[in-house]
Amino acid sequence: MNTSPKIFVVIPAHNEATTIFFVVASVKRVIPNVIVVDDSSGDETATLAKQAGAEVLSHIINRGQGAALKTGIDYALLCGADVIVTFDADGQHKPEEILSMIEPVVRGEADVALGSRFLNGNSNTIPFIRRLVLRGGILFTKIFSRIRVTDTHNGFRALSKKAAETIRIRQDRMAHASEILDEIAYHGLKFREIPVTITYSAYSMQKGQSSLNSIKIALKFLLNKLIQ
Amino acid sequence: MIVPILVTLFVAFAVSRVFLRFREGNVSLGEFIFWLLIWGAIEAVVWIPKVLDQIAQDIGIGRGIDAVVYGAVVLLFYLVYRVYVKTEFIEREMTSLVRKLALKEKEKER
Numbered sequence: 001m002n003t004s005p006k007i008f009v010v011i012p013a014h015n016e017a018t019t020i021f022f023v024v025a026s027v028k029r030v031i032p033n034v035i036v037v038d039d040s041s042g043d044e045t046a047t048l049a050k051q052a053g054a055e056v057l058s059h060i061i062n063r064g065q066g067a068a069l070k071t072g073i074d075y076a077l078l079c080g081a082d083v084i085v086t087f088d089a090d091g092q093h094k095p096e097e098i099l100s101m102i103e104p105v106v107r108g109e110a111d112v113a114l115g116s117r118f119l120n121g122n123s124n125t126i127p128f129i130r131r132l133v134l135r136g137g138i139l140f141t142k143i144f145s146r147i148r149v150t151d152t153h154n155g156f157r158a159l160s161k162k163a164a165e166t167i168r169i170r171q172d173r174m175a176h177a178s179e180i181l182d183e184i185a186y187h188g189l190k191f192r193e194i195p196v197t198i199t200y201s202a203y204s205m206q207k208g209q210s211s212l213n214s215i216k217i218a219l220k221f222l223l224n225k226l227i228q
Numbered sequence: 229m230i231v232p233i234l235v236t237l238f239v240a241f242a243v244s245r246v247f248l249r250f251r252e253g254n255v256s257l258g259e260f261i262f263w264l265l266i267w268g269a270i271e272a273v274v275w276i277p278k279v280l281d282q283i284a285q286d287i288g289i290g291r292g293i294d295a296v297v298y299g300a301v302v303l304l305f306y307l308v309y310r311v312y313v314k315t316e317f318i319e320r321e322m323t324s325l326v327r328k329l330a331l332k333e334k335e336k337e338r
Binding site: 037055057058059060061063064067070071074075078170172223224 | 312316319320322323326327329330331333334
């Protein structure tokens with residue numbers, strides 16, 4: 001990429017009126033192209049995202065985070081994106097870390113950059129149960145997708161155009177995170193993990209996946225692998 | 229004797245339906261024979277329950293009724309699997325529809 005690459009940030013959002021304005025506004029300070037996919041929220045998510053300056057796409061019925069992400073990625077590709085960043089709407093990621101996230105992809109050293117909360121050495125701030133679940137996810141991914149990563153369920157990633165076109169997200173709901181890793185391994189895409197900071201607020205914990213739910217997600221992922 | 233008679237009446241009704249659809253050409257000859265065999269087997273079991281016991285013993289299951297229950301469980305598992313796959317397919321279709329609408333709507337805005 002000789003000319004400056006076109007970078008888009010895709011934020012899937014469902015009922016995130018509390019945080020979306022702030023998240024979009026702060027991301028825009030780093031990367032101007034922000035796409036929010038409103039997954040049929042019952043609140044003002046779409047309006048607030050628009051006010052904050054994001055391009056907003058709306059799902060008329062709720063299809064889940066994986067589906068919303070894919071819609072956003074498709075739209076970014078239509079807009080001619082070279083690099084696509086996926087970012088959570090609940091304010092758990094730090095916008096200023098986008099730059100280090102896209103670096104290996106922009107330089108062409110990796111097709112995919114994956115955020116990892118375990119690389120920066122301060123994983124002690126992660127609640128114990130959550131850490132346990134995430135460790136389980138790592139083992140699960142190693143066994144079933146044969147890919148070694150330190151954080152399997154991080155919504156913060158950067159994809160090259162090629163990766164975005166190659167990776168097929170068929171899992172509408174939360175199992176898409178495992179699916180993306182599975183696809184990376186399957187297509188032999190080059191990936192790199194980038195340390196990121198996750199802010200665990202009461203809000204993001206409540207909005208995020210319950211630890212028990214992770215078992216359900218794992219089962220869903222396996223069932224779908226079986227019927228592909 | 230009431231159960232076999234009721235079942236026979238129902239089978240006669242079902243077979244007549246299949247026959248009509250066969251005559252209309254909605255059901256192929258193969259399918260028609262398949263259904264005749266199924267309903268015929270049901271008739272046989274209803275009138276001569278011993279047949280079932282004999283079959284059960286031949287395949288190594290004690291009683292005829294047990295064989296029916298086992299068979300039903302296997303069939304149900306299979307049907308649940310079919311429904312699961314079908315639902316998954318419909319969900320995906322729905323998602324791609326919702327996605328297309330979202331993208332189209334955005335195109336209009338631009």
